[in-house]
Amino acid sequence: MSAVLVISGGRSSTSTTEKVAEHVLRHVVARGHTAEHLRVRELPARALVAGDPADPAIGRAVEEVAAADGIVLATPIYQAAYSGLLKAFLDLLPQFALSGKSVLPLATGGSLAHVLALDYALRPVIQSLAAGHVVRSTFVLGGHVVTSKDGVTVDDHTAGLLRDAVDDFEWSLSARRQPTTVAHST
Amino acid sequence: MSAVLVISGGRSSTSTTEKVAEHVLRHVVARGHTAEHLRVRELPARALVAGDPADPAIGRAVEEVAAADGIVLATPIYQAAYSGLLKAFLDLLPQFALSGKSVLPLATGGSLAHVLALDYALRPVIQSLAAGHVVRSTFVLGGHVVTSKDGVTVDDHTAGLLRDAVDDFEWSLSARRQPTTVAHST
Amino acid sequence: MSAVLVISGGRSSTSTTEKVAEHVLRHVVARGHTAEHLRVRELPARALVAGDPADPAIGRAVEEVAAADGIVLATPIYQAAYSGLLKAFLDLLPQFALSGKSVLPLATGGSLAHVLALDYALRPVIQSLAAGHVVRSTFVLGGHVVTSKDGVTVDDHTAGLLRDAVDDFEWSLSARRQPTTVAHST
Amino acid sequence: MSAVLVISGGRSSTSTTEKVAEHVLRHVVARGHTAEHLRVRELPARALVAGDPADPAIGRAVEEVAAADGIVLATPIYQAAYSGLLKAFLDLLPQFALSGKSVLPLATGGSLAHVLALDYALRPVIQSLAAGHVVRSTFVLGGHVVTSKDGVTVDDHTAGLLRDAVDDFEWSLSARRQPTTVAHST
Numbered sequence: 001m002s003a004v005l006v007i008s009g010g011r012s013s014t015s016t017t018e019k020v021a022e023h024v025l026r027h028v029v030a031r032g033h034t035a036e037h038l039r040v041r042e043l044p045a046r047a048l049v050a051g052d053p054a055d056p057a058i059g060r061a062v063e064e065v066a067a068a069d070g071i072v073l074a075t076p077i078y079q080a081a082y083s084g085l086l087k088a089f090l091d092l093l094p095q096f097a098l099s100g101k102s103v104l105p106l107a108t109g110g111s112l113a114h115v116l117a118l119d120y121a122l123r124p125v126i127q128s129l130a131a132g133h134v135v136r137s138t139f140v141l142g143g144h145v146v147t148s149k150d151g152v153t154v155d156d157h158t159a160g161l162l163r164d165a166v167d168d169f170e171w172s173l174s175a176r177r178q179p180t181t182v183a184h185s186t
Numbered sequence: 187m188s189a190v191l192v193i194s195g196g197r198s199s200t201s202t203t204e205k206v207a208e209h210v211l212r213h214v215v216a217r218g219h220t221a222e223h224l225r226v227r228e229l230p231a232r233a234l235v236a237g238d239p240a241d242p243a244i245g246r247a248v249e250e251v252a253a254a255d256g257i258v259l260a261t262p263i264y265q266a267a268y269s270g271l272l273k274a275f276l277d278l279l280p281q282f283a284l285s286g287k288s289v290l291p292l293a294t295g296g297s298l299a300h301v302l303a304l305d306y307a308l309r310p311v312i313q314s315l316a317a318g319h320v321v322r323s324t325f326v327l328g329g330h331v332v333t334s335k336d337g338v339t340v341d342d343h344t345a346g347l348l349r350d351a352v353d354d355f356e357w358s359l360s361a362r363r364q365p366t367t368v369a370h371s372t
Numbered sequence: 373m374s375a376v377l378v379i380s381g382g383r384s385s386t387s388t389t390e391k392v393a394e395h396v397l398r399h400v401v402a403r404g405h406t407a408e409h410l411r412v413r414e415l416p417a418r419a420l421v422a423g424d425p426a427d428p429a430i431g432r433a434v435e436e437v438a439a440a441d442g443i444v445l446a447t448p449i450y451q452a453a454y455s456g457l458l459k460a461f462l463d464l465l466p467q468f469a470l471s472g473k474s475v476l477p478l479a480t481g482g483s484l485a486h487v488l489a490l491d492y493a494l495r496p497v498i499q500s501l502a503a504g505h506v507v508r509s510t511f512v513l514g515g516h517v518v519t520s521k522d523g524v525t526v527d528d529h530t531a532g533l534l535r536d537a538v539d540d541f542e543w544s545l546s547a548r549r550q551p552t553t554v555a556h557s558t
Numbered sequence: 559m560s561a562v563l564v565i566s567g568g569r570s571s572t573s574t575t576e577k578v579a580e581h582v583l584r585h586v587v588a589r590g591h592t593a594e595h596l597r598v599r600e601l602p603a604r605a606l607v608a609g610d611p612a613d614p615a616i617g618r619a620v621e622e623v624a625a626a627d628g629i630v631l632a633t634p635i636y637q638a639a640y641s642g643l644l645k646a647f648l649d650l651l652p653q654f655a656l657s658g659k660s661v662l663p664l665a666t667g668g669s670l671a672h673v674l675a676l677d678y679a680l681r682p683v684i685q686s687l688a689a690g691h692v693v694r695s696t697f698v699l700g701g702h703v704v705t706s707k708d709g710v711t712v713d714d715h716t717a718g719l720l721r722d723a724v725d726d727f728e729w730s731l732s733a734r735r736q737p738t739t740v741a742h743s744t
Binding site (some may be wrong): 450 | 604607683
């Protein structure tokens with residue numbers, strides 16, 4: 001069992017990114033892991049903008065990152081890149097903050113034309129934070145995400161994409177822990 | 187004479203980025219242009235984070251962008267890219283917001299190892315906003331920026347770099363306006 | 373009147389990239405400029421791979437770049453980036469080889485998902501060569517390029533895209549030459 | 559024990575990239591793995607440029623990639639990116655050619671200013687080939703690589719960097735094979 005933190009950088013409660021992030025979180029929990037959802041927009045805005053690690057809520061969020069085995073980074077694509085909101089949070093993290101962790105990059109966007117933003121823009125930032133293993137990036141077209149009364153929020157194609165992404169992520173989390181498991185078994 | 191808007195994305199009043207941005211602004215004004223300095227950290231934090239264009243201060247900032255002939259984008263380099271703060275402001279701009287404008291990308295960083303962040307990370311974002319002409323990127327090493335009592339804030343090497351950058355920028359601004367000038371003269 | 377060099381990095385004579393490059397060349401010539409088409413695949417392969425500037429054909433190609441006012445860089449998108457063939461030629465150029473020149477980045481690809489490769493991958497390389505002005509990138513979907521008996525090779529949508537690209541490029545070429553023109557007229 | 563393929567994209571036999579690649583290969587072999595060194599410049603130039611997979615030597619090289627558990631990609635940095643030569647070889651690989659494989663990105667360059675080229679330029683290409691796990695990128699300053707009579711080719715600092723890189727790579731190779739090992743032991 002791993003501890004997962006889903007960090008989403010959408011700007012509103014109706015954000016498609018948040019819905020997709022929540023969908024992934026439920027998958028992760030259904031497989032027996034623990035997971036929390038950190039919505040960057042809910043952090044104290046002034047402290048976030050000032051990059052103030054002394055703010056208690058910011059401090060707790062940074063600690064949640066440190067405590068997690070795996071991180072899902074979910075962002076809308078704005079102006080051909082990740083949201084400034086998500087980046088403002090990543091800017092608060094200490095050097096090597098993702099060391100030894102598995103990371104799943106996830107984006108929602110209005111057009112396939114934005115797909116490469118994940119690997120060209122977000123991935124180098126994740127690398128600079130020294131992530132242990134970054135799995136394949138997953139891009140979800142906003143038009144494929146719907147809200148219906150029975151709570152189904154993505155279409156079949158997207159559900160498949162996200163299931164595959166969580167498979168990869170879970171494998172990465174387990175591979176990551178193998179050394180410890182081996183050590184315990186001797 | 188052109189109207190220039192300097193936008194800086196440093197997180198505090200002691201930010202090296204802000205000092206360098208101010209230095210560039212003084213150069214631009216000394217050459218007979220008008221210039222304003224928009225410090226993103228001074229915008230209302232909550233509205234910035236929520237991406238709320240209805241906020242009056244945000245609305246004015248977006249109008250200042252629309253009214254400018256040239257834009258200086260000044261950012262610290264955090265986690266191998268531009269600051270989330272600067273990007274959060276760019277995320278508020280309408281599509282094509284930089285159409286027909288000259289843009290000068292400018293960064294401050296602690297190590298030469300961050301130089302390519304301007305061309306690989308910031309420039310594609312500027313392109314997505316349909317900038318007219320983006321001049322050479324300029325990178326300033328933080329260690330070369332000092333505050334002394336007589337107000338000199340950069341060393342000779344950096345002063346030369348910034349003078350060259352403003353030369354390029356000014357040329358770009360004038361080239362951009364040439365067609366109108368020609369039209370008027372007929 | 374400007375001197376334009378179209379450089380294409382497709383791997384075969386049936387390459388869509390070459391067709392689109394040729395289409396752009398005809399546009400440029402129709403507007404009164406001179407233009408040559410340098411197909412990288414026609415350079416001596418061994419000298420290209422060895423990066424040998426002493427090879428006569430390579431030497432002439434490098435001189436053609438030096439003599440041009442404007443450069444069109446046309447590439448297929450392979451593995452989410454420009455072709456190795458195009459890059460192998462750019463690797464032969466001296467530092468600042470594109471200084472003062474206008475550049476039009478142009479790609480053909482099979483899916484919109486590759487669009488950002490131009491601004492995230494090719495543009496930083498062009499910047500490192502110190503290009504004077506790089507106009508908007510243009511991406512052409514391979515499916516929109518056809519060969520018919522009357523020589524029309526692109527559909528209307530693509531023809532419009534390419535006309536706009538050449539408009540931008542031509543404006544950039546003229547803006548670039550204004551200073552010289554003014555100097556001559558005094 | 560894993561099968562490793564070191565692919566180097568330097569243009570000459572005196573290339574620093576080749577020396578560093580060879581140094582890494584010896585490390586890998588010393589730890590009990592098998593390793594081959596594929597120098598792209600030794601492939602038939604004409605077939606490489608034409609992207610001809612029917613060429614026997616090209617065909618064998620593509621098969622060596624398919625057979626390897628881990629791939630080291632070693633490149634000089636030219637014009638702020640990987641060499642065209644390396645990319646010309648990667649352009650020959652089928653979609654998903656790196657699926658399930660561990661990859662170590664490695665570059666040599668003349669200045670720290672080129673460090674980010676690995677994560678911003680090469681890594682997205684590696685991702686597009688569906689690599690299983692891409693470990694931290696390693697950048698070696700050319701000035702730190704020397705050839706002495708006793709065969710020591712890198713200084714202590716660089717030796718340490720490369721040892722760490724091979725540690726990461728080896729861990730990645732073992733994590734990757736764990737499932738198979740477990741399967742065999744039942």
